[in-house]
Amino acid sequence: MSRFVDRVTIHVAAGDGGHGCASVHREKFKPLGGPDGGNGGKGGDVRLVVDRGVHTLLDFHYRPNARAANGKPGKGSLRNGAAGEDLVLAVPDGTVVLTPDGEVLADLVGEGTTFVAAAGGRGGLGNAALASKARKAPGFALLGEPGEELDLVLELKSVADVGLVGFPSAGKSSLVSVLSAARPKIADYPFTTLVPNLGVVTAGDTVFTMADVPGLIPGASEGRGLGLDFLRHIERCAVLVHVVDCATLEPGRDPVSDVDALETELAQYTPALQTEQGGVDLGSRPRMVVLNKVDVPEARELAELVRPDLEARGWPVFEVSTATREGLRELSYAMAAEVERYRAQLPPPEPARVVVRPTAVDRGDFTIEPDPEVEDAFVVRGEKPERWVRQTDFNNDEAVGYLADRLAKLGVEEALAKHGARAGSQVTIGTMTFDWEPSTPAGVAGVMGRRGTDLRIDQSNRTSASERKAAKKARRSSLDEFGRYVEEDEEE
Template structure:
């Protein structure tokens, strides 16, 4: 409901060029003296960890850029209109009215030039030539442009799934979360990074696929580079390897090389390795060697198909995620710069905003909670249980008690209603 907002932007108009003439004694009209108009202000979107929601842009806001000043006499240039930088939370996707993705602002500082300011018009002095000594005309500045944009906030992955195509990343995501990725027997089945919420006992983390990693991805080969940007905000990587592959060490190294040559600091991220497809025949001796060679990593032999070892991996991931969330919390309390999720981190329980709509009817208004709700498939009882479990975790029961909400009242979240019983 609140996770997509419309915003109308109007770029700054360019200033008009001036028509003016030099005043000279004895001459009625001296040389052309009109200066150029200033450039209109542009409007940018910039991702920032200091904003949490798109609240500010709700209700179809219109934002008007600054106009450039008109040119003046004495060849005086009009001042440029100041550019406007609209801050949006990390994870904001910008779309046009036809739903095309224009930009995906993942990391702090990522920016998108939404509208360029109009060019300033030239003053009459600019039109002087040998044939036209005293031009009596000037250009107007380029007019403003008006355009609608849509902003959508998406959940950012805490655990990033990496590995060669066909290793089983999508399958793992599908088996462990509510996301529904496309799975098939050929590479590049996933064209968008998919995220889902993975529940483990009474905890959860956000799992995201980083598809398209192949040799050369960090240099722009294939689609991988688009998705590599998403790794920067992960807290831990889950490296999936097809255990039946000819050379599992080579597969592992290849992917690591791409990730680390994209950003060397990513080598500091904790990593768990899953040797997948263990339901098939594979070389046990090679696996033993692999485990010895990479003993510094936790390594699991799993089968996504048969769900072997899946729970253990989920638990291990959650425990690392919890530790990393703690570290970030500590860091963000100090003044140090962190590159990992700060405010976006789901562990800092999102603020629960509940509004009374009517007698015995309440609505959960928190954008972030609604976003998570949307990721839960509510077609099954299990899904509903998960939603309730999640809401409990973010403190719904306590809050309702505190608000003295009566038993049997209806609670609405997004498009889903349920009854509250203490």
């Protein structure tokens, strides 16, 4: 048996961008063919798309982790890497996307509406794209950026035209079953429905949806019972219908007090959606009252007794019986008239749209502040510096020198000096910490060393090719005629 799930927390991760390629064109009789490394491909996005064929968030309940494909790395001969494939997640109509803190990011209503939940990382540039007059054949390429990774909360707010509210066992599920083709579980003992039931009703030329909202009891707006979990499903309803059990034998209950108790809960409930997002105050919605189970003689007498009090509030009142189907035709046409009136007030429908989260414009601004954990240390924050650090291969000295040039041109070194940074001060940018050397001249890339090196940066302890060749020659000269090593200070 399938489960109805209307709230889940998912973890989405976009694909990482592919690394750029550092390659030099090699061809016979053309030893200096120039750089030809291609760019890396962009990582795939994670997108949420409304699909009318999906009615629950159950799939996300069992598979809460979603990850898009990574971009492919670039290759030689100016071949760019392929972009990672986007991951498309189908969600029901009426899904609201929130942060774990409750901030609404998107309200997905309408077939095909799309929300980019996580953007894929940019691909790194190959050395062909990095070539300049100063660096004619760069021996490095930029790394691809990691994709966005975050937690999201998905809430389903059913897109129903008519919302049925009432105490448990008032007959809401029975009303849905006789007015539509829906077949919710109904029993002859007191119980409450555990999931909302939706049905499609046809009255004349009007077709509308009806939702049974379960679990409403006094205190529901404060979290008592199941009401707070399911009140969200009536936020979009055009009309709210009170279904009252006139045959109840519980002491202290009568139709008027039941309606007053639920009206109090509706007035205290604060919709998560604001007016501009399709939600309004529930207290302003049109009301109807259905006095149910009038096939019982005592219930009919009670309905006739309380009907004048309810009509005095300006609400249409209907006496019905789901068992004998008495009064159901008049009720369905009255609901259809309210729905048509509501639809006439709505603005023209908009075409399916792509919803993206706005991001700050990358203007290159940065800030420098003292490191709170280390004395005489500084932290540089900014979109460009942090992105450049993520793109740098710190195993390549030339790539590090290129990063130093970019930071200097942006004004980071000058700003650090103004903040009191001295030689050897720790500087943190993103996830990397450096020992700042103000004497490192930026922008003098015309004095270049071998590919992959930078003369301005201390060389590593790695053995160079010329050193390995000299060592090999020395070993050969130390062998005697039998292939054995001979010590240089060995006496004859």
